[in-house]
Amino acid sequence: MTKRNSSAKKITKPAAKKPPARRSPRVELDGESAVLAKIAAMPEPYRSMGERVHAIIKASAPALTPKVWYGMPAYARDGKCICFFRADKYMTLGFTQDANLFADGGPMQPSSFALSDLTADEEARIAEIVKKSVS
Numbered sequence: 001m002t003k004r005n006s007s008a009k010k011i012t013k014p015a016a017k018k019p020p021a022r023r024s025p026r027v028e029l030d031g032e033s034a035v036l037a038k039i040a041a042m043p044e045p046y047r048s049m050g051e052r053v054h055a056i057i058k059a060s061a062p063a064l065t066p067k068v069w070y071g072m073p074a075y076a077r078d079g080k081c082i083c084f085f086r087a088d089k090y091m092t093l094g095f096t097q098d099a100n101l102f103a104d105g106g107p108m109q110p111s112s113f114a115l116s117d118l119t120a121d122e123e124a125r126i127a128e129i130v131k132k133s134v135s
Contacts, residue, residue, distance in 0.1 A: 035066040035073040046087030049118050053085050053093060056123055060130040082133055091115040093126065099133035 039050040050073065057064060057075050064075035064082060074084035080098040085091060094112035095101055101109040115122065 031065055031067040034068045038068055038071075038073045042087045045117075046091050049091050049115060050085065050087065052118050052123065053091075053115075053126065056126050057083065057130050060127040061134045063134060064130075077134060083130060095129075095133055100135055101133060103132045103135050 035054065039047060039054060042050050054066070054073065058066075061075070061082075064077055067074050067076050067081070069076070069081045069084055072084045072086045074081045076082060077098070081096050082099045083093065083095045085093045092112055092114055096111075099111075101111060113126075118126075
């Protein structure tokens with residue numbers, strides 16, 4: 001029986017080059033279209049509420065730019081997200097640390113709101129808060 005030389009180096013072939021990864025055929029949407037697509041994908045009654053919230057935010061703060069932020073419809077100023085909303089168990093409207101929530105004083109302000117319905121009162125309150133958040 002012959003002994004193998006354990007000190008002999010193994011000769012390996014270089015790995016075959018992989019073909020370049022294919023890009024997804026996903027179409028990149030502008031901010032407005034992407035937000036509207038996210039809203040359209042929401043189940044009712046959140047879709048209708050989302051359409052109304054979108055219109056309120058656009059009318060109250062035209063300087064905000066719609067964008068998708070962490071998969072949610074959101075609105076930004078200078079690239080920083082100011083407010084967003086999402087539909088889970090209920091509709092949530094939230095504000096980030098870049099929103100000016102302390103414009104009228106007070107040491108504590110709410111930064112998110114759960115919505116079960118949108119009446120004229122809630123719509124007016126949302127418009128007021130959004131205006132304050134960008135002041």
